[in-house]
Structures are given as C-alpha cells and as structure tokens.
Amino acid sequence: MKKLFRIRFFGSQSDNLKSKTCTESSRSIQNLKWVRVVAIGVSFTLCGTVAQAQQPTKVYRIGYLTNASLSSVAARTEAFHQGLRELGYVEGKNIVIEWRSTEGKADRQPGLAAELVRLKVDVIVTGGPAATRAAKEATVAIPIVMAFDIDPVGQGFVATLARPGGNITGLSNLARR
Numbered sequence: 001m002k003k004l005f006r007i008r009f010f011g012s013q014s015d016n017l018k019s020k021t022c023t024e025s026s027r028s029i030q031n032l033k034w035v036r037v038v039a040i041g042v043s044f045t046l047c048g049t050v051a052q053a054q055q056p057t058k059v060y061r062i063g064y065l066t067n068a069s070l071s072s073v074a075a076r077t078e079a080f081h082q083g084l085r086e087l088g089y090v091e092g093k094n095i096v097i098e099w100r101s102t103e104g105k106a107d108r109q110p111g112l113a114a115e116l117v118r119l120k121v122d123v124i125v126t127g128g129p130a131a132t133r134a135a136k137e138a139t140v141a142i143p144i145v146m147a148f149d150i151d152p153v154g155q156g157f158v159a160t161l162a163r164p165g166g167n168i169t170g171l172s173n174l175a176r177r
Helices: 002-010 026-047 073-088 106-118 130-139
Strands: 060-066 095-101 123-128 146-149 168-172
Touching: 060 106, 060 130, 073 106, 095 106, 106 130, 130 146
Parallel strands: 060 095, 060 123, 123 146, 146 168
Antiparallel strands: none
C-alpha cells in the first residue's frame, strides 16, 4: 500500500529521465516534480509539521531576605532547597535564588529589599517580621511569602489570615502565651 502511494504521489521511482521504462515525456515529468514540491509544501503548512524551535523554559528568580546569617539558618535553607527540588525546581537549572542577609544589622534590610526589587525577582521569601516589613515597603507588585511571622495581622502585613489581600501571604506561627 505504501509503495503504491509513493509511486502514485511521487511518480516514477527512477530519477533517470531518459530511462526506457519511463513512458511520459520529459516535460510532463518536470511538471509532475513541480506539483510534488508544491503539494509537499502545502501539506507541511496545512498540517503544521513545520519544525519549530523548542521554547526555553523560564528561569524563575527567587529573592530570599532574612535578618539572620545564612550559616545560622543552614538547616532551614536546605529544607527550602529540598522542597523546591521536590516540586521540580533546581537552582541553576530553572531557578535562581538571590540570597540576601543583613547578618543581624537591621538597618541594612531596606537596602537589600530594594536590591531584590531592582533585580526583578519573581517572588520574595522573607525570614522574619523585620524582613517582611522591609519587603512590603519596597514593593506592592512582587509577591512576598512570609516564612516565619508570628502575628501578620497585628503587624499590618495582611488584612486577615483567611483573606490576606495585597501581595503578602505565607506562614504564621500563632501560639498562646
């Protein structure tokens, strides 16, 4: 069946136009070849089989802002990496994490938050209320995820826990005193 289709669609199997087995004139064979080229071009266009380049995957940028030194929160940052890997995100492959730490110097937080905004990160993860406040003051457009805030409603980060509103969401740790 395939051979019969090839013979009918593509004409003679021989490329030798002066072959004794070819009964058609040279001119009609040239016309047939032209028709084949046009037919193949139209079929590629209509069927959508034109080769397309694979779109590169977007590399997401995560900003991580904390007051503690990164070495002191190594276990937390490793858990953060592990959680991202479980979701299919690998640093250097499809995400870039911009780590920023004030190393205990709270006056550096506004500058570091502004730096993350200038880098156009896709999300800012904050490790503590002071970092959340600095990120909130730096942007209203970039989503902010609180990783550890005790009372986000009382501190004015979110409207309510059920409906945070704005660009801030995340985890809170509520406990009776």
